[in-house]
Amino acid sequence: MSHQKSTLGEFIIKNQASFPYSSGELSSLLNALRLAAKVVNHEVNKAGLVDLFGDSGDVNVQGEHQQKLDVFANKTFIQSLKNRNIVCGIVSEENDDFITIEGRDKESNGKYVVLMDPLDGSSNIDVNVSVGTIFSIYRRLTPQGTPVEEKDFLQPGRKQVAAGYIVYGTSTMLVYTTGDGVNGFTLNPAIGSFYLSHPDMKFPENGSIYSVNQGNYSHFPESVKQYIKYCQQIEDDRPYSQRYIGSLVSDFHRNMIKGGIYLYPNSTVNTDGKLRLLYECNPMAFLTEQANGIATDGKQSILDIIPTHIHERAPFYCGSRSMIKKLLEFIRQ
Ligand code: AHM
Ligand code: MG
Secondary structure, three states: OOOOOOOOOHHEEEEHHHOOOOOOHHHHHHHHHHHHHHHHHHHHHHOOOOOOOHHHHHHHOOEEEEHHHHHHHHHHHHHHHHHHOOOEEEEEEOOOEEEEOOOOOOOOOOOOEEEEEEEOOHHHHHHHOEEEEEEEEEEEEEOOOOOOOOHOOOHHHOOOOEEEEEEEOEEEEEEEOOOEEEEEEEEEOOOOOEEEEEOOOOOOOOOEEOOOOEEEEHHOOOHHHHHHHHHHHOOOEEEEEEHHHHHHHHHHHHHHHHOOOOOOOOOOOOOOOOOOOHHHHHHHHHHHHHHOOEEEEOOOHHHHHOOOOOOOOEEEEOOOOOHHHHHHHHOOO
C-alpha cells in the first residue's frame, strides 16, 4: 500500500488548489490536525501499558502527573493548532468557553476557527474499544487582526470549509472532507504516514444496520419507537442488525462503509438530544452529505440549524438515504 497510494500530506497539497480562496493555510491547518492525530494515536495505543486510566491529576510511579486520555488529546490538538498562525479560536468539548488564540503579532491572527471533540466516546477507552476525534473548520466572520468572538463559532454547519474525524480503531484512520467528497486515510504505524486507503467514500443507498442506544427506548418519541419496531419486523430485507458501539465516530464509520442508520433522538430524559451540534453533529453531517447520505434532526438538515450557543445539543439521525427517508416518514406521520 505504502508505495502505491498517495500519502495524506501529498493529497492535501495536490488538492489545495481546489479550496475556495486557497492560500495554503487550510492545508497547513489540516497538517496540524494530522500531526496531533499521530501523537494521540501513539498515546491511545499504549493506554493499557502505562497508567493513563486514572483521573487527571494522579501521579504516576515516576512522579509525573497523569493525564486522562481525553485531557491529553485536548491539549495535543490545541497545542498543534496554536503552533501555526492559522487559527484564531477553538471550541472544544473539554472547555466551557471558547479559546482565543493570539497571532504572532496583533494584525495577523488566523482566519479559521476549529471546533472539536478531542476524544469522542471516551467511556470506551478503559475497555479497549475504538474512540475518535471529531473536527469542524470554519472561516471566521470577524476581521483578521481582531480577537475572535463567539459569533465566529455560531455559524450553521452549511458554512463549514472542512470537517472530519480520526478513528482510533483496529487501524487508525483519518477521514475528512473539504466539500469535494470524502476521503479516508489509514495510518501505517511502522512509517508514521497516513495513506489514501478509502477514496471517495459514499454511504450505500440502503443498509441493514441500525445504531441506537436501545436501552433508552422507553424515553424515545413515539415515532422513533415505531421506526425501531419497523427495523425489527420480519419483512423484505428486515429485521436489520442492531449495532451500537457507543462511540459516534466508530458507529458512523461502520455505517458509512456498510450502509446503516445512526439515531440519537431527543427523549424524555435528554429533551434536546445528547450529541453536541457544533462539534459532533455538524462535522458528521457535512461528511454525511458529502458521502451521499442524509443527516437530520427530524425537522431539517442538521447543516441548516442556526446555533445559539457553543455547547448546544441536537437530536441526530444520519446515514443511508433510503433508511433516513423511511425514518422521516415515521416522524412526519
Ligand atoms: P462523549 O463526547 O461524552 O464521549 O459522548 C458522545 C458519545 C457518542 O460518541 C456516542 O454515540 C454517544 O455519546 C453514546 O451515548 P450513550 O451512552 O448515551 O448511548
Ligand atoms: Mg463526544
